[in-house]
Amino acid sequence: MTDPQTPPASGGRSAAAGHSSGVIATGDRARIEQRTLVVPPDALQAALHDEEIARLSNLPAPDSRVFMGREDALAVLRELPSTGTGIVAQSVRGMGGIGKSTLVLHHAHAYLAAGHGPVWWIEASSSAAVTAGLTSLATALNPVHAALPLDEAAAWAVTWLQGRTGWLLIFDNADEPTDLRPYLGRLSTGQVLVTTRRDLPWQDLGTPLRLETLTPETALAVLKEITGCGSDRDTAALAELTKELGHLPLALQQAGAYLAQTRNSATSYLVQLRADPAGVLAATAPGDPHQRTIAQLWSVTLSSMHNAEPHAVALLEVLAYCAPEPLPRHVLANSLPTQQAVDHALGVLAAYSMITLTDSTVTVHRLVQAVVRTTTPVAIPPPQSGAIRRLLRIFRSTRGPHPSESALQLLYAATPSGRPDETQSWPNWQALLPHIQAVSAYEYGAGTASQLATMLGQAAFYLWARGLAVEALPLEERALQISETALGPGHPETAVRLGNLAATFSSLGRHAQALPMKERALQVTETALGPHHPETGVRLGNLAATLSALGRHTKALPLEERALQVTEAALGPHHPSTALRLGNLAATLGALGRHAEALPMNERALQISETALGPHHPSTALRLGNLAATLSALGRHAKALPLEERALQVTEAALGPGHPETAVRLGNLAANLGALGRHAEALPMNERALQISETALGPHHPDTALRLSNLAATLSALDLHAEALPMNERALQISETALGPDHPDTALRLGNLAATLGALDRHAEALPMNERALQVIKASLGADHPETALRLGNLAANLGALGHHAEALPMKERALQVTETALGPDHPETAARLGNLAATLSALDRYAEALPMNERALQISETALGPDHPDTALRLSNLTVIRGLLADVAPDGPESSV
CATH class of the missing domain: 3.40.50.300 (P-loop containing nucleotide triphosphate hydrolases)
Structure with missing residues (x-):
């Protein structure tokens, strides 16, 4: 059995402020690509009077x-x-x-x-x-x-x-x-x-x-009231019984219910209780003496019930391995031969006060469960020696399934059909989850263990779909452990478990831990299923996503190309998985600055997704966002804006307003508004995106660093540099800790912090940060990447602010050359580089050389951004200044003759 594939979340997610831009990355959790979630709009008040x-x-x-x-x-x-x-x-x-x-x-x-x-x-x-x-x-x-x-x-x-x-x-x-x-x-x-x-x-x-135990007098009164016994002889026997029970209310209630149900005498009950092998029960019961006395009591109750109602005892043994929380009654539908037998057994257990029964749920107290487990053959708690496990499994095979195994199989049969990320299944998963976790505490034979691993994986998927990756992680770890033990390290199902666990690590920003798991998952899948199997395509794509998340885009590119080739050949050109592969390859090309090549891939991926999954699917929202990001990277922000708006609308409706993916969409839309000069509109979106990320992913997640950085950029664009500074400092700290000092995102954080320091006239502090940012980007992305041009330009600007214009000039010339080659002669970033180079030439009094650069920069901005964009206004202002300076230094003309 193969889990739903777990492709990585993908797409260029760019944030821009002024002339700074960067890739907005999310986790590579594959299954986000195939969710179909519909959440109603928020209700802001109670529906009740x-x-x-x-x-x-x-x-x-x-x-x-x-x-x-x-x-x-x-x-x-x-x-x-x-x-x-x-x-x-x-x-x-x-x-x-x-x-x-x-x-x-x-x-x-x-x-x-x-x-x-x-x-x-x-x-x-x-x-x-x-x-x-x-x-x-x-x-x-x-x-x-x-x-x-x-x-x-x-x-x-x-x-x-x-x-x-x-x-x-x-x-x-x-x-x-x-x-x-x-x-x-x-x-x-x-x-x-x-x-x-x-x-x-x-x-x-x-x-x-x-609360302490009852006094002897009150305990006796309780038993007398429950049993109706009042003679002197009964009173003496009951008093002795209360002492044996430790005057514990629950034990008294249980004993009284037994006596009232069986019409047995207190003396007879006391004899049975004392004859029970208390030492065996005490050896495995929880540690305090009172729980041992309850164990003695309930073992007698169970023994008596077994003779009269064996089905009830068998059902209670199964329930003992579930969680002490309400279990839906429908889970037990096939636990006995007929529904009538199930209902009768539950009624008996309720009459003996062994369970709490409602019309829809069954609940067993944790102490009852502990005692019942001591009366059934031992279940194997991991870990134990292999020899003991083998002996116990041989013993089990002679008496039928162990109750823990029966509980597991009932839960497995009751798991919702369909995908765990479908909203309609969530109430069922929520009710079953604690019981799945309870049965996972034991070990089973290979067949049943495989079922448990699958069930744990699905439960983890449910948690992840609800944005609870931290809670999903231990379930994924247990599922992998079970698969490796039951099926072997080279089984395809083990590769699925490895991939899912790695995807959870990635969604938590722990990409370095995910990498060797994804490498091993690819190796296992390729060996077991072959190089052209669709699952091999999934593993290739997931590994590429982790490499990209670690800033290793060049290594990721051939893996993404091969993943697309395998998927398209196996599933066809119109399959949603093909759209996923196209989007991931486009994202990697975008990260390498090859946006023009990425554009048709993102367009085709969107077309496939809308046709195959519909316009309101979360995957379609992702495709819209990816296409918008590529358009923005190409300077076509006005065309990107409606795509980003629609992507946010679809994501919020499908996944909910508090989901991490909603934060991504908010951040991308805010970045697009910022690129259009609408920073005041972008500000509340970036604030909300940060709040969602911190709540859903934690304060130390790389996505939280990204949200902080984007919010700081918007504040800086609004001239609120002092407010932006601590956010950029915190963003850098998170990136260095989570991703390492040599990651491209860390370089981006360094550059953003340096820019804020420069805006506060702290240029000397900014200089080493800009130098380090350039060094990191050059090493990871290459000398001809647009991001390298940005870093060159930022460092040159820093040098210019310190009066070192001669040093800055060759850097700005190189930045213009790289940008023009990578993005084209008509890109807004090319206009920015032209304007920056013209400013340095002007600072060196070379106004005549600066003039045509400013003229061309204005022409590009007017065409790409429109006449009313703030960048266009800046270009026009610069050109006006240069023309004025040239007029001031022009030589005097010939005097007119009189």
């Missing part, structure tokens, strides 16, 4: 079990203010099974009944679960948020809560303070309750409310 909001809740049903011994703790929660300014936050701490969730649930129902709301219950065992819980609140308030990226929908919910009072959020079973801090730090009103087993520094949550 105030009275509906006040009743809004996702609370579990009121707990009908006996609730005793928590009156004081409940009073503490009820005394928390429900309205007014300021947030009220409280943590409830204690070991698993102590009754934290039960206590908070009682309080929450009372809070809701008193007319406060909304009240929202969030499973908080991971950052992903917290985000998903807040996303579900956003969706409940307005269903359009179901199609938004998870983090954006969660942020919307927090923003909405900030404007109201009277609400209550419960973060249940929180493990890490860092999972909540990003949200709690932004809330300033309402009430927040956090239940947690961990004794960690939960800041801003007040004095923790600690």
Whole structure:
């Protein structure tokens, strides 16, 4: 089985300010090329009325079990203010099974009944679960948020809560303070309750409310109430049983439910409990004594259920290897011979209080799962020795599939059909993800392991499509590990896993780590499938994209040419993958300054994409942006502008306003506006693009450096050089750290910082930066590249500002020669070089030589940019000055005769 191909994101993405330009690069995550995502427009307010909001809740049903011994703790929660300014936050701490969730649930129902709301219950065992819980609140308030990226929908919910009072959020079973801090730090009103087993520094949550085990008297009262037993003999047996159970509320409830269900006596139950091999259970149960007593209790319960309801126990064993979060009931549809058997088994488990059952989900408490896993044959946690694994697999083969394997196969069968980047599949992937992660903690035979690797890869793809590459990374790493173990290092599927992991690294800006993976993926694919297979084309293109991202465009070019040749021969000239290869080859040519050659390739790629995928597909937006970038590089900014505007519109509609690709489109449109002299319009776009990149990719990503640099360029174009300076300094720091000191992007950052320093009259500080930028560009792109001409011109300008015009002159002459050869005699950059050379000649009092250069520069600008462009105005001003200077120095004519 082969995953959807993972071609690199491509295209020349140029940013320009004044006469500076550079390539805007994004990650090479291939699968972006083939997404079909449709997200509704933003909803800025809740779709519910105030009275509906006040009743809004996702609370579990009121707990009908006996609730005793928590009156004081409940009073503490009820005394928390429900309205007014300021947030009220409280943590409830204690070991698993102590009754934290039960206590908070009682309080929450009372809070809701008193007319406060909304009240929202969030499973908080991971950052992903917290985000998903807040996303579900956003969706409940307005269903359009179901199609938004998870983090954006969660942020919307927090923003909405900030404007109201009277609400209550419960973060249940929180493990890490860092999972909540990003949200709690932004809330300033309402009430927040956090239940947690961990004794960690939960800041801003007040004095923790600690729950301990029940007193012996209360524990006895609980069991008597549940069982209905009240005789002296029963009381003595029940008292002994409560002691054996450690007075733990969850254990008491479980024992009471068992006794009530089976009509067994407490004495008989106690005998069975003490006869159970506690040592074996304690050896694998979690570490505290109370959990061991629960393990003893539930092993007895399971043994009794096994005799009467073996199907229920078998189903519970499977559920024990899923996550302790709601599992869609449809996943279990084929777990037993008939749907009726499944429903019956679930009903039995619910009656024994072993699961929480709703009409759509099944949830098993993590302690129940831990105990159940101790009663089933051992699953293999990686890593273990190969000998032990082989012995255990032989043992399994004599008794049928292990429950963990059954859980995996049920999840595999339930994964959505189609591609994980299709919006309609996202709710299903969101519900299945924690369970896929849970079953991935074990090892399996080759066939099942291959299914797990595929499922993990698809789940990672889903996360990546939602802009969560950081969360996708460990899933890709595990998928590769499984493929290499189960299928071998030379299997084509292993190459797919390598390529996907490398693509995730690239999307995180870690291209150096991605490079050897992509090299190996190409080698494996070419050996296994042959040099002319479409997958070989994918691997060639992905490797070329990483080389380009590392500034090694010359090495990337023959790989891109071969990738196009292989793809076109295998799939045909009108296939979307052929459009991808054309676009990538055009991008590489553009990076090498060969824009005229890139133009027809980008035009053809757009035509293929629109025909094959439609005008509203994200890949079509990418093609539009690539064509616009090439037109801009050729100085045809007015023609590029509507293409950039349409590319942004399509991307934002398909991927959402917070997606990294939307930031790319915003940045490119802003660059185009800047090239047309419309810097004030470009400014808010660059600001928004930076915000998206920092949120989605992090503050240290190369794309964030690019966004900073573009914003600084716009500020400089608006004469806000002091504001631009720290942005350029930070952009340079990020590029040097992420890409290295010899990367072309680092040279671009050096040049931008030097330009800002020059604008602030700090020319001596700028000089070594311009010298280093020229050195880096010359080494990486060659002496005849337009970017080298730009660097020559910048260094010459720096020398001129320091009064070294004679040194600057040959550099400007060389810059004009390179630009005219590479871009043509009528390009706006050629006009810039002519104007710069004329300025140096004027500084050397060589006005007559400067005049025709200024005249030609004005002619080019008027034709390419129009008479109203700021650059045209500059050319006209320069020409006027030169003509005036020539008039001033002209020799006097002959005197007239009288």
